[in-house]
Amino acid sequence: MSQQKSFDLNLFRIFTAVYRTSSFSRAAEELDLTQSSVSNAIARLKLSVGEELFIRVGRGVKPTASAMNLYQQLASPVSEIEQVASSFEVFEASTSERTFYVYASESAIQLLQGLVEQALEGLSINIVFREPPLIEEELQMELQLEKVDLALDIWLPESASFKSQKVMQDKLVCVARKGHPRITGAITQEQYFSEKHIIFKMRRYNLSVADLLTKHVLPARQMHSEQSSILSMMAVASKSDALAIASQSYTDEYAELFGLQVFELPFDVEPIEYYMVWSHKLEQNPANIWLRNTILKLIK
Incomplete structure (x- = not known):
């Protein structure tokens, strides 16, 4: 019982970040921690569960069968907690000076760039469009690490780490x-x-x-x-x-x-189907909701 009371639940959050990113350094970047802090947290969790969790492979790590089983149990509740925490962020478009980054195809940029400039007139907010990286895994990682806020793409993610919505169709x-x-x-x-x-x-x-x-x-x-x-x-x-x-x-x-x-x-x-894709943990984030709603209105 005393062991349960002293257990650090933050270890689960660090574990799921390492599992998703397959890297201690990327998990540290996502969580704004040092790499040694992430490594120590995984070592502590390993002692608690009594099982090896990750194996070093090249520059990254690969989960063991025990880690896969643990992640299946933790992924959904940890994601829900992150959503709740994210929803506390205060965002007011009329006073914000935030810059949002959106990955989009050439067609989507051509369609939206002028409309976005008109919609942001009078605001200090900036929306910067970028063409997506060549490697799909890199695009997913940028979304997970919140280096980019949103993607508009023909790619439909299969991972539960992302949310998506079909926003337009072309031919x-x-x-x-x-x-x-x-x-x-x-x-x-x-x-x-x-x-x-x-x-x-x-x-x-x-x-x-x-x-x-x-x-x-x-x-x-x-x-x-x-x-x-x-x-x-x-x-x-x-x-x-x-x-x-x-x-x-x-x-x-x-x-x-x-x-x-x-x-x-x-x-x-x-048909060419375009999807709006964002990190699952930003589902309830006020700033991300504003961005998604703004883009959706402009597309419609």
Whole structure:
């Protein structure tokens, strides 16, 4: 009984942070502790449970079977406690000078940047958009460590460490320059695959956007060039006979400027679905709630 009364419940919070981040140093960064404090806490917890919890692997750690079992029991209650603690934070948009950081795709940034600037007029708040990192695990870690407040992405997290909400949907269309010698008004599948293509490479998935979203394996296409920016891809299409694929939100905005024709794709593709993603522990955080609501209103 006396042992239960003296048990430090904060050890559970440190344990779950190490488990999620697979690193003592990253857990220390998330919790604003020193690495030695985290290491000592895990050592104390190990003595209490009588089992090895983590094994060193490279620069990180890997949980043992005992740690996995413990985490399954602790993850939900610790997360709920963190949410309650986070909800105590005071946030008033009219007086705040906070800067929020949001990971977003090029399309989402193009859609929201101007709207955000208008919405923040008269406030001292700043919302900074950044393109997401190439590695998905890095994006998740940045959210967990609260280095970024929110992500707008086609990525839908599977981990219980994150919350998400579908916020918008777009679709892919085909573009070709006006005055194209072989294509006017509409495009057939045969025409599409006989032309050269400007391929838009999804940086994080290492796939073309069409290959990522189609249900079928597409035939090989003749490559004209490869781009990682939608705007540069449309600019190249306007000065060549190559075809390109872009999101409809982009073509609505820029097709006329670049002198492009817009066609329905001659094969089936999935819609582009964008999700708002944030750390589960910020679910009840007033500042994060304000940010999510602000972005959601602008999208709608």
